[in-house]
Amino acid sequence: MDLVAGIDIGGTKTKIGLVAKNGDCLQQSFFRTQEFENFDDFLIRIKTEIEALEAKLDFPVNLIGCGIGAPNASSRNGTIENAANLKWKGSVPVLEKFKQHLDVPMRIMNDASAAALGEMLFGNAKNMNDFIVITLGTGLGAGIVANGKLIEGYDGFAGELGHIDMTLGDGRLTGLNVRGGLEAYVSATGLKRTVLYMLCKYMDESRFRDVAYNDLHGEDITKAAEEGDPIALKAFDYTAKIMGLALANFTAFTQPRAFFLMGGLVNSGKWILDPLQTYFEDYLLEVYKGKVKILTSGMEGKTAAICGAAALIWEEQN
Amino acid sequence: MDLVAGIDIGGTKTKIGLVAKNGDCLQQSFFRTQEFENFDDFLIRIKTEIEALEAKLDFPVNLIGCGIGAPNASSRNGTIENAANLKWKGSVPVLEKFKQHLDVPMRIMNDASAAALGEMLFGNAKNMNDFIVITLGTGLGAGIVANGKLIEGYDGFAGELGHIDMTLGDGRLTGLNVRGGLEAYVSATGLKRTVLYMLCKYMDESRFRDVAYNDLHGEDITKAAEEGDPIALKAFDYTAKIMGLALANFTAFTQPRAFFLMGGLVNSGKWILDPLQTYFEDYLLEVYKGKVKILTSGMEGKTAAICGAAALIWEEQN
Known part of the structure; x- marks a missing residue:
């Protein structure tokens, strides 16, 4: 075989x-x-x-x-x-x-x-010519397909969307020392950083006032949101807002038919996906509204990376 | 024939x-x-x-x-x-x-x-598979080629890079009411708006303190820069900085071999192109540094749009 x-x-x-x-x-x-x-x-x-x-x-x-x-x-x-x-x-x-x-x-x-x-x-993008896969783990990665072909770039480094700066050079630093880099906001790690930001910005009571950064886990933030923790809710909203703006920006680039999301942050389900959908449509240029889907990957699970x-x-x- | x-x-x-x-x-x-x-x-x-x-x-x-x-x-x-x-x-x-x-x-x-x-x-991108043309007139337009093919997008509206927001939703409005839209900063119009911003931010003497917005022309800003007008110099520097950051962001998307610039703003020559080159290399991710050229179009002149x-x-x- x-x-x-x-x-x-x-x-x-x-x-x-x-x-x-x-x-x-x-x-x-x-x-x-x-x-x-x-x-x-x-x-x-x-x-x-x-x-x-x-x-x-x-x-x-x-x-x-x-x-x-x-x-x-x-x-x-x-x-x-x-x-x-x-x-x-x-x-x-x-x-x-x-x-x-x-x-x-x-x-x-x-x-x-x-x-x-x-x-x-093998997944949900069969027969689709224009789409973008976004991986949301420790960082943010992207695979961009246009005209039915993967965009590799001049020497194979296209798609580093986690390091796009959307803050005019005045934002958080990524691990690659990029100021304002998207993955410093939109990723599993970005969500944790945003919990700190919200704890700093607001004085709401929150279970996270007793948790150190290194003890913060994505699942706990999801659980806290389910319990109505105001800091967790604000952190998801802020993450979804920046992600919605980012996906709207990406749409203006290649106008994909769909985004496919995968990785740790997606496990937060509706807490991230529902506000994301709202912000995304709101930020889209008129000419794109209602045309671009945000979907989850058909490759989720242990073998997604291997099959890719x-x-x-x-x-x-x- | x-x-x-x-x-x-x-x-x-x-x-x-x-x-x-x-x-x-x-x-x-x-x-x-x-x-x-x-x-x-x-x-x-x-x-x-x-x-x-x-x-x-x-x-x-x-x-x-x-x-x-x-x-x-x-x-x-x-x-x-x-x-x-x-x-x-x-x-x-x-x-x-x-x-x-x-x-x-x-x-x-x-x-x-x-x-x-x-x-x-017909121009300077013959035999080039990955490049981006940026038009800098009243607005900012883009034509993106990857894998040797123009990216048209799902229903033909790819490349609206003038309406990408790089300010986390907190910037100038474009004509399409996009907050933070790139062309509100980087275009012939954007340069004029930046002259106002610099007149507001700084108290330098400048010939433009006697000129109304509707009487401002790109050629006059270039001429003022040649004469050392501090507001004109600051306006070019600021425009070049945001443009350098934008082109660095675009590079992370498709990793083009080159950008080709055309349109009114390019006529300002070294006043925009020299600082642009410096900011661009500075903002590029390590993996792209030294690999991406900023060139002027080989189609400049009256027939460029017709031939396109x-x-x-x-x-x-x-």
């Missing part, structure tokens, strides 16, 4: 799976990325995992390729470059090195762009 | 030209758009002009098509919709109506998008 190895390299975990043409992930595993100081040791571990997964299947596997999603990956150069959350610094020639260990067709791409390809091949990475190879088989 | 009629419908003038395959505009004319309350009369006038231009040539013309650039045009619908600077309100079915008068292949597109096609076919419109048809002949 023809299968693709989908590999998602994250700051914490590296996930590996064997993915069939229909998007089913037949086997999967993960290990901790940070265990590996040496990048070659890391690649050897990936190869070992792939072989172990193949052995678990009770039919012969024809590995037709290997797709990799990673932060700060350049699809054109086959590299990971200066990733803030990974140990390997500078420009890491991922494909060049991995080909020394495994001789199959390989592609690497920014994880959010891979997610967009996954959404197009595998889509890099399956896309080329069509 | 095969020729294309290129038509640029502007708020003030409508320009018409006959354009050869190499981008040469062999004949051209214009008339005042506002003379025509009735849209059909307007189309009949265009047809008459095309015939008059054909008659001026001393060889037989084979008109192979008609390309139209206009504000708020939808390429997918063949319409102009709610254009702020045109008399005809609502959704105007341009192609459907014009085909009743002239039976040749026709396309219509947002004027800035047409300019981008012109740049790709004609490119809509010539593009399809390749």
